[in-house]
Amino acid sequence: MNNNNQDKSNKTADKLFKISTNKESLKFLLVYIIIGFAWILFSDTILEYLIDDMQVILKIQTYKGWLYVFVTGIVFYLIIRSKLVMIEQSANEINESYMKLEKNSQSLADSEQRYRLVVEGSNDGIWDWDLINDTYVFTIKSKPNFGYEDGELTDSFESWKSIYHPEDWLKTEKYIRNFLDSDKIFYENTYRLRCKNGEYRWILSKGKAMRDKDGKPMRITGSHTDITDRKQMEEKVNRLAYYDQLTELPNRFMIEEIGIEKIDYYRNKGEEFAFVLIDIDNFKHINDTMGHKIGDQLILHVKDILSDTIKPNHVLARTGGDEFSIIITDSHNKEEVLHLLDKILSDVRKPWLINDHDIFISISAGLAFFPEHGHSFDEISKNADTAMTHIKESDKDGYAIYHPSMIEKTWQRMLKISKLRNAIKKKEFYLDYQPIYNIADHRFVGVEALIRWKDVDGNTISPGDFIPLAEETGLIHSISEWVFQSVCDQLNQWDSIGFDNYKIAMNLSGKVLTGENLTSIIKNTYGICDSVFSKIEFEITETAVINDFEKAIIELNNLKKLGIKISLDDFGSGYSSLTYLQKLPLDSIKIDRDFIKHILSEDAEESMFKSIVDMAHDLGLNVIAEGVETEDQLRFVRKNGCDMAQGYYLGRPVSPGEIETILKQLI
Ligand code: C2E
Ligand code: CA
Ligand code: CA
Numbered sequence: 274m275n276n277n278n279q280d281k282s283n284k285t286a287d288k289l290f291k292i293s294t295n296k297e298s299l300k301f302l303l304v305y306i307i308i309g310f311a312w313i314l315f316s317d318t319i320l321e322y323l324i325d326d327m328q329v330i331l332k333i334q335t336y337k338g339w340l341y342v343f344v345t346g347i348v349f350y351l352i353i354r355s356k357l358v359m360i361e362q363s364a365n366e367i368n369e370s371y372m373k374l375e376k377n378s379q380s381l382a383d384s385e386q387r388y389r390l391v392v393e394g395s396n397d398g399i400w401d402w403d404l405i406n407d408t409y410v411f412t413i414k415s416k417p418n419f420g421y422e423d424g425e426l427t428d429s430f431e432s433w434k435s436i437y438h439p440e441d442w443l444k445t446e447k448y449i450r451n452f453l454d455s456d457k458i459f460y461e462n463t464y465r466l467r468c469k470n471g472e473y474r475w476i477l478s479k480g481k482a483m484r485d486k487d488g489k490p491m492r493i494t495g496s497h498t499d500i501t502d503r504k505q506m507e508e509k510v511n512r513l514a515y516y517d518q519l520t521e522l523p524n525r526f527m528i529e530e531i532g533i534e535k536i537d538y539y540r541n542k543g544e545e546f547a548f549v550l551i552d553i554d555n556f557k558h559i560n561d562t563m564g565h566k567i568g569d570q571l572i573l574h575v576k577d578i579l580s581d582t583i584k585p586n587h588v589l590a591r592t593g594g595d596e597f598s599i600i601i602t603d604s605h606n607k608e609e610v611l612h613l614l615d616k617i618l619s620d621v622r623k624p625w626l627i628n629d630h631d632i633f634i635s636i637s638a639g640l641a642f643f644p645e646h647g648h649s650f651d652e653i654s655k656n657a658d659t660a661m662t663h664i665k666e667s668d669k670d671g672y673a674i675y676h677p678s679m680i681e682k683t684w685q686r687m688l689k690i691s692k693l694r695n696a697i698k699k700k701e702f703y704l705d706y707q708p709i710y711n712i713a714d715h716r717f718v719g720v721e722a723l724i725r726w727k728d729v730d731g732n733t734i735s736p737g738d739f740i741p742l743a744e745e746t747g748l749i750h751s752i753s754e755w756v757f758q759s760v761c762d763q764l765n766q767w768d769s770i771g772f773d774n775y776k777i778a779m780n781l782s783g784k785v786l787t788g789e790n791l792t793s794i795i796k797n798t799y800g801i802c803d804s805v806f807s808k809i810e811f812e813i814t815e816t817a818v819i820n821d822f823e824k825a826i827i828e829l830n831n832l833k834k835l836g837i838k839i840s841l842d843d844f845g846s847g848y849s850s851l852t853y854l855q856k857l858p859l860d861s862i863k864i865d866r867d868f869i870k871h872i873l874s875e876d877a878e879e880s881m882f883k884s885i886v887d888m889a890h891d892l893g894l895n896v897i898a899e900g901v902e903t904e905d906q907l908r909f910v911r912k913n914g915c916d917m918a919q920g921y922y923l924g925r926p927v928s929p930g931e932i933e934t935i936l937k938q939l940i
Contacts, residue, residue, distance in 0.1 A: 301352070305345070312341055397496045400433070400480070404453075405491050409433065420469030438465035438473050456488045460495060475504040517591040519569055520576045528590035528598050532650035535588075535600055536643060546643050547601040547610045548650075550657040551579070551617075554635045554669040555820070556595035562821050567627060571634065574627075578620045582613060598654070607642070607674075614638055614672050622670070635670035637661055646675045659683055666745075690746055692728060693739055697751045702726050704759050705926035708935060709778070709897065709919045712911045717935050719776035721812070721919065722760055723926045724752070744784050753785045757798045763929055764805060772936045778810040778840065783817025787824045792831040806836035812863065814842045815853055826857065833858050840897065844868075845885065854892055862889050864910075866900020866920070872909055879913070886914045 316337055320330050400411035409430035419436075426432050434442070441464035448462050460480040465473035480495020515527040523531070532548070539546050553575055560568035572595065579589055579597055588600040604610050618638070624631035639661025647653040660675040662683060673679075696702065706720035726734040743749040760777055767775075785791060799805045811832060818825035829839055838860040841853065846865035854862070864885065872878050889896050898910035901920030910918055 397498050399496050401494045403492050436467040474501040520591045523590040525592040548641050548653045548657050549599040550661045551597040551638045553595040582617050637664040637669045638672035641675040706932045707926040708924040712918050721778040749782045749784050761798050776808050776810050781811040781813050787821040810838040812840050812842040829858050861895035863897045863899050869900050883913045
């Protein structure tokens with residue numbers, strides 16, 4: 274209780290005390306007057322009745338006067354004394370109760386002050402909602418954070434509502450309504466309030482409700498705490514979990530959640546939407562050869578193209594290293610989606626300028642539509658992935674819409690990969706050798722080793738079928754090592770028989786040429802013996818070196834230093850650039866069998882054939898004609914200056930035993 278209240282009660286007590294004292298005194302005076310009168314009247318009458326002598330009566334009257342004064346004196350004394358004792362007792366009682374009161378009000382003030390300190394210290398505000406009288410009081414104690422001056426925000430419901438975030442207000446309104454209708458006691462809600470500078474801060478509001486016996490809330494009182502820092506931290510953690518750091522796009526987890534929501538929404542709406550999976554072609558190669566920084570810039574470059582092309586209501590995410598996903602909603606038809614993809618593909622194909630170089634890139638995309646290609650997000654994304662893999666395995670740089678037949682194809686491919694893996698383990702391969710002859714004197718000069726795969730069921734699978742698959746899956750490294758070792762064993766065997774003056778050509782995959790440690794693998798296999806290396810020739814193709822030209826040149830030079838010969842295979846079938854002939858450390862070129870096949874049907878080709886041979890000779894290279902199937906073809910290649918020939922007409926690929934027969938004739 275405060276001093277004002279104490280004063281008030283003091284005054285009231287004074288007033289009451291005065292009233293009762295006046296009454297008592299008047300009563301006392303009246304009794305005294307009555308007794309006085311009665312004494313004067315009756316004592317004289319009694320004296321006159323008892324005594325006749327006037328002299329004696331006068332004397333006694335004097336004593337009677339003295340007696341009256343004495344008795345009334347004693348009576349007064351007793352009365353005043355008892356009153357004084359009473360007053361003293363009352364005063365003591367009043368004093369005691371004042372002291373008690375003072376003590377109570379002190380502890381009340383203490384606890385009030387304590388509460389205020391806690392509220393201020395905890396940076397919390399308080400609120401109190403009286404539902405009976407419909408009054409609402411709230412304070413923001415953390416005013417410095419909100420920027421409001423004292424008095425600027427009144428403690429009212431309207432004031433509180435006026436700084437509420439509009440999005441959170443609807444949510445809170447609903448929460449309050451549910452809370453009031455429930456029988457809950459504890460209230461907890463989070464929302465944003467606007468600061469004076471327009472920023473919003475997060476508030477955690479906690480309260481306790483007082484309900485009547487029917488459970489109806491009468492009053493809710495609580496506190497609100499500024500939890501903006503905590504929220505920002507949560508948001509940061511959330512960003513790390515749901516967003517990609519490099520592109521700041523949603524990540525795989527985020528798009529999965531969005532995708533599940535979209536499926537629910539579009540299922541109810543009865544509409545379709547598209548899911549697109551995009552993968553950058555040859556990204557690993559760019560990343561490995563040009564470095565991770567350039568790789569990152571390429572990701573950002575593709576991201577920019579994608580986000581510039583899609584509409585604001587589409588969802589773009591980075592779902593893997595070089596993989597993006599898009600959820601395309603609200604498109605009127607499939608053509609619109611395909612049109613959007615055409616635009617993306619053509620923008621990506623435009624040269625990308627990096628470090629003063631124009632780099633040509635492409636992407637492969639797979640599409641699946643909800644609900645046509647799946648009823649769950651898992652199914653939709655899996656089918657888009659199947660469509661994307663389908664494109665990757667064919668020409669890349671394009672898109673495909675999912676079709677169930679793709680699953681069968683993918684399944685077949687997986688089966689083939691697993692069979693190939695087993696074939697490596699169980700060594701189901703062997704080598705055939707096809708002879709190569711010097712054209713001028715029909716001298717046997719060597720063989721080309723050609724791999725064969727006979728599977729467990731006895732089927733022979735052509736290298737044209739499994740080598741590309743082995744290159745895509747990386748299994749080519751194990752296969753190549755097996756070929757190197759088999760050729761090595763063959764060389765040793767023929768050497769022990771005493772065969773000399775021949776070479777063995779091996780086909781070298783680009784993946785192996787520019788892969789890890791080719792030279793050391795070769796050294797480990799063949800030892801450091803010049804006589805062995807001089808018998809080896811590696812056949813490489815233009816496509817094998819095109820991806821990493823610099824590395825290919827380094828590796829080829831290393832091989833050349835060992836004494837190994839290099840020949841450019843399938844010349845005239847692909848790019849056939851003069852640059853390769855000039856820059857690669859070659860010993861010979863092999864003119865592609867398709868070129869030879871068409872040679873006699875088209876007159877115009879002859880001059881071109883001749884100029885290729887001349888050009889190669891000018892560069893000091895030998896020319897080998899491949900796929901010579903007829904005598905006419907052999908005559909033609911001889912006439913046009915080819916040095917060597919290989920083909921069914923001269924000899925099919927055969928077992929080592931059959932080659933031995935030829936070799937024996939040479940000794
Ligand atoms: P390639 O290097 O061009 O090998 C020559 C291919 O032409 C062989 O097919 C051979 O059998 C075939 N051929 C030879 N003469 C004639 C002919 O007169 N007419 C016709 N129509 N074809 C002829 P094969 O053995 O099926 O090999 C196909 C491809 O597989 C090879 O083409 C080569 O690129 C690859 N390959 C074969 N063995 C290996 C290997 O050990 N390692 C690697 N990396 N690739 C290999
Ligand atoms: Ca070859
Ligand atoms: Ca060839």
